[in-house]
Amino acid sequence: MKIVFVLPTFNPGGAENVMVRLANHFQAQYDVHILVIKGGGILQENIRQSIPVHDLKCDRVRHAFGLLRGRIKSLEPDIVFSSISRLNILLSLIRLSLREKFRLILREVNTPSVALQATGSPGLYKFLYKLLYPRAEVIICQSDDMLGEMQTEIGLVKNKL
Numbered sequence: 001m002k003i004v005f006v007l008p009t010f011n012p013g014g015a016e017n018v019m020v021r022l023a024n025h026f027q028a029q030y031d032v033h034i035l036v037i038k039g040g041g042i043l044q045e046n047i048r049q050s051i052p053v054h055d056l057k058c059d060r061v062r063h064a065f066g067l068l069r070g071r072i073k074s075l076e077p078d079i080v081f082s083s084i085s086r087l088n089i090l091l092s093l094i095r096l097s098l099r100e101k102f103r104l105i106l107r108e109v110n111t112p113s114v115a116l117q118a119t120g121s122p123g124l125y126k127f128l129y130k131l132l133y134p135r136a137e138v139i140i141c142q143s144d145d146m147l148g149e150m151q152t153e154i155g156l157v158k159n160k161l
Helices: 014-026 042-046 065-075 085-097 112-117 122-135 144-152
Strands: 002-007 031-036 053-055 079-082 103-107 138-140
Touching: 002 014, 002 065, 002 085, 014 031, 014 042, 031 065, 065 085, 079 085, 085 103, 085 122, 112 122, 112 144
Parallel strands: 002 031, 002 079, 031 053, 079 103, 103 138
Antiparallel strands: none
């Protein structure tokens, strides 16, 4: 089984650190790859040498659609895992464009109310959450508050959370 972990950068951050740890953990049992929008950063040193790292060398997540879609299509993963809201949305769009050829597991790091306010367009992002998040296999929520908001604000059913 091939699992692709997608990160924006290897700069230190909670979500990025979790993704690197998960990739290192799963590499013993699965064919693990890491896709990074823009490589470099201190966390890259923490990745086991046996894990292939695919650097898209793109400055911004929002400009990475074509590169990310192409690399995912060529890797043919069974599972794609992401942990950053803007990447979660982008990967949901990519999954839709590839006719759902892989399982998508998303991890949220904030409640939707916090995540939406951090964007420049909360209305647009809420629409995208409601449209795209139901297409994921699983959305990992880190708290009961997050789970509750995903149900009430975004309209996700509990069996996906």
